[in-house]
Amino acid sequence: MKKRVIALLLVAVMAMGMFAGCGKKEEKNFSDGGKVLNIYAWNEEFKGFFEKYYASKIPSDVKVNWIINVSDNGLYQQKLDDALAAQANASADDKVDIFLAEADFITKYADSNATVDVKALGVTDFSNMYNYTVQAASDSKGVVKGVSFQCCPSALIYRRSIAKDVLGTDDPAKVQEALNSWSKFESVAATAKEKGYYMTASFASTFRVFSNNCTSAWVNGNKELVFDKAINDWIAQTDMFVEKQYTLKDGIWDDPTTDQMYKDGKTFCFFGPAWYFNFSMTKAQDAEKGCSGDWAICQGPQAHFWGGTWILGAAGTDNATLVADIMNAFTNDKDIVSKLVENEGQYPNNKAVAATYAADDTKGAVAFLGGQNATAVFAAMTDNIKWENHTKYDQLLNEGLQNKLQEFYKGSVSKEKAMENFKTYIKETYPEIVVK
Amino acid sequence: MEKPAKTKKKHGVSYAKWGYIFILPFFITYFIWSFVPQVLTFGYSFFKMYRSGLDQIGPEWNGIQNYVELFTTKLDGIPTVVKYAGNTMIMWIAGAIPQFLIALLLAVWFTSFRLNIKGQGFFKTVIYMPNLIMASAFSMLIWTVFSVTGPVHSLFVNSNLITEEFDFFFNKVSARSIVAGINFLMWFGNTTIVLMAGIMGIDQSLVEAAMIDGASSIKVFFKITLPLLMPILTYAVITSLIGGINMYDVPFILSKGYGTPDNTTMTLIMNVQQKLSTAKNYGSAGALSVLIFFFSAALSLVVFKFFVPHDSLKNMKKGGK
Incomplete structure (x- = not known):
């Protein structure tokens, strides 16, 4: 009797687990009107830039929620994967809107259904971005799933x-x-x-x-x-x-x-x-x-090159317009991108901005490097970066x-x-x- | 004990069922959060079931393939599970031996009416303190202390005990000793308290009678305290054993999850975590968990048989004093 009950229970629970796995695919996998913007990251770097240069533009009724897990031993990916797996059933305030990905694991997310086509979101201008950053964020069919705010020649x-x-x-x-x-x-x-x-x-x-x-x-x-x-x-x-x-x-x-x-x-x-x-x-x-x-x-x-941080929109986001605006701000907004170069010593993912700093040794001088124009050095190296041979x-x-x-x-x-x-x-x- | 129940029965009111009702919440939560997952784990262990990137592979019936793979993945010529089980037991035993010896000694001292130690409350709190700190936080602290930039390393260098860099976490003996040491420090206070409770349950008149007959403290300990303490000691050893088999956070943090050096601090549960964390490999991790379950059960049985002789089991069944 006992054995039969256990066996029955086993079968029932296993069957339930199987059904839970079969979610339906939605046609349009993003929407607007969310009140909480959930951002997954593995360190404070982007959070710092975001708070300095973008936070003021966020609608007052939207709360920004950072979920930061260190990336050692794959911990960040584990937490993110769990959140993305639960995305379909998560309440509106718990849905992942934006997550960051690094060169070592962006392929896993870009080439999956967990991310949104950024062109559909409203990021359309890739002309100033370095080609490899776009390639890295593209899935196997060439759909672009994210943008990077930095270009990382090393x-x-x-x-x-x-x-x-x-x-x-x-x-x-x-x-x-x-x-x-x-x-x-x-x-x-x-x-x-x-x-x-x-x-x-x-x-x-x-x-x-x-x-x-x-x-x-x-x-x-x-x-x-x-x-x-x-x-x-x-x-x-x-x-x-x-x-x-x-x-x-x-x-x-x-x-x-x-x-x-x-x-x-x-x-x-x-x-x-x-x-x-x-x-x-x-x-x-x-x-x-x-x-x-x-x-x-x-x-x-x-x-x-080494690393780099990409901004990806999670499928199911309920802040689509805001997500697209953030992506545009950190790549195509010349004002913000210039500040990233000038104040934060970043090498930007915007060829036009990079060129102005590379050409001007006084504007491009970095005190940490004894006044060397880092942008000029990096700009010369960007042509040699290739995105190939990456796996999840x-x-x-x-x-x-x-x-x-x-x-x-x-x-x-x-x-x-x-x-x-x-x-x-x-x-x-x-x-x-x-x-x- | 029976008498009051009987009198109550006479009045026709039984409170017996209330006992079951009051403990029901435990059984409900146990059923949902422990029993069902256990059964599920057992089920999963026969399925091929993991994630490749974000894509789910399976579940797909796999027979005993997961178990076979556990024993065909080898390191140093022995199956990895056997190696990890060995690591776990070595680190548990190395911590448990001092833990029980010192706990026994302290428990006897604290309960001795002849010594009558002052400030007992203070000492009990202090020895219990490490157990209140989160194991991972404690491990981080010890890691900092023993790292190559930490105080212990500079102490050894300054006193010329070592001449070149010696990384405590990259040497088999020192790495395992640190894990065992942390477990010892964290748990000896807890064991002391449990054993004290056991000793205080022993009728002191037995001890007094022996003393009057001229028995030394050592004789009293071995002939009276220890035999009567056996049931509690068995309980303490078995709980410690189960905790030991489930050892995870301390070696994980000290070795950053890699079981450094040479997989000698890799425990069974660390291996479960490794399978489960990235690939969500419920099949293989489930099979390993089932093995751990039977391993714990078998070892607990061995400990039980070893500590509780057959005849004393009979005595226990006859009831208390």
């Missing part, structure tokens, strides 16, 4: 004083000349080491430079995990850098690494786009212990590889074991990926 950010000591110059053109290939980069690292400096502050510093120049995606059409030549090159170079102590053994966001940004740091260079030196290098900007002004940028060994799995594959290899660099395991652990980690995280 530069080599070096300490002027250390460059003078190691290379005898801190002139960006000459430093670039000395570092424009990996073999030159490695030989400068050796010189830096002799003079008591580290070349980079984290074993993972150069990861994006390599991974961005992959010729194949992490996962191929047969869902097999693929190690691109660029990834293998990165591992080989990092093995050597760690062994010869050209770099440190902690992750890019860890304290031992970021402590190197202080005045008494011994690190020659970091890699990053505009958002990196204005948002993530706070230790270098510290008034007392930092060294603002002692930095400069150049392209470095290989062109690449990228974030945890990139993070997982770095974390598992770190165990080798810290001396916990052998290299082979670290790679085996990485593969097991992927198998257990993504059941559909075939790992050989």
Whole structure:
């Protein structure tokens, strides 16, 4: 009897679960008139810009609600996925209206039914946006699902004083000349080491430079995990850098690494786009212990980009007009975009605005970089950015590889074991990926 | 106990059913929030059911495939589940041994009428304190203390105990010891309180009689207190064991979810979380949860048999004093 009851219950509940999964697709997946604007983000960066430059334009009867979860270990994506899955049945005030996505996982959301065609919302002018930012936010049929307020060519950010000591110059053109290939980069690292400096502050510093120049995606059409030549090159170079102590053994966001940004740091260079030196290098900007002004940028060994934040409209939003207006404001409103460049040190996703700053060295001067015109440097690099070989799995594959290899660099395991652990980690995280 | 019930029955009014009515809310919530999910988990474990990106795959009948995969995914030549179960037990035992030894000692001291320790309330509060802090917050604190930029590392460097960078969280022994240490610190106060309650339930005249006959404190402890404390001690060990098998937040935070180093701090529940968080893999996570359920049941039974000898079970059935 008892068994029969349990069996019956099991069947009933399972059946209910199946029906719940079959929601109907709506024709028009956005509307207007919502009173709460829910925005999902993984840090405070966009919130800061939003509150400074846009908040005043929001209708007084609409409340803005920020839901911020850190992105480590995929937490942000988990929370967002849960919210999007519940979107159809959520009450009007709980519906996700806007969410932000990063280069590592935008593909997952852009190429899905969870996002809205921005052209239908009212964002129609893409002429000033950089092409790769539009490609990244497009689904497999070419429908654009989001816009980015930043363009993220990534530069080599070096300490002027250390460059003078190691290379005898801190002139960006000459430093670039000395570092424009990996073999030159490695030989400068050796010189830096002799003079008591580290070349980079984290074993993972150069990861994006390599991974961005992959010729194949992490996962191929047969869902097999693929190690691109660029990834293998990165591992080989990092093995050597760690062994010869050209770099440190902690992750890019860890304290031992970021402590190197202080005045008494011994690190020659970091890699990053505009958002990196204005948002993530706070230790270098510290008034007392930092060294603002002692930095400069150049392209470095290989062109690449890193990250970037896209604004996407969630399917089912009840603030469609407002969402479109926000998207337009941070990409096509010259006034706001100029302020992002001038006050926030952003490199904008607006070619026209970028061009005016790139052409004018007094307007484009960044105090943190000792007066260098960052916009001009980045503008020259934007042509080389390509959006290719991205998958929806990228974030945890990139993070997982770095974390598992770190165990080798810290001396916990052998290299082979670290790679085996990485593969097991992927198998257990993504059941559909075939790992050989 | 029976007498008053009988007298009441004579008057024709039974309050017996009220007892059931008052505990009904528990059973209703238990049924909805615990029992149904348990049954569901069991059901899911036979289905292929996960998300690829935002797309739902399945549910699709999969037989015992999920279980088979659990045992064919291997690390170091052994199935990962076995390795993670081993990690969990090692870290639990390493924390539980000091936890029970110290809790027993403190419980005996606090209840001893001969020692009559002053300021008991203060000490009890202090030893219970770590349990009031959220495990994750406590782990964050300990992480900061032991990290390579933290005070313990600089102390070791300054006293020349280590010459080059030593990351406590990248060494198997130290990483596991820190997890065990946190569990010990968090739970020994709780165990002390439970054991004290047990000891206070023991008839003090037995202890006094033994003392008058010339028994030493140690003899009294081993011959009187400990045997009579067994039922409570068993309860404490089993609850601790179940808590240990469910160990999650402390090692998760210390290893950032990766079970660093070399998956040696990866526990069973961390593995469930890993399967469930990104891919929402209810199939595989369900299969693992079912295994954990039987693992806990089996181990609890072993502990029960080990601590409670057969004849004392008979005594217990005969009723109290």
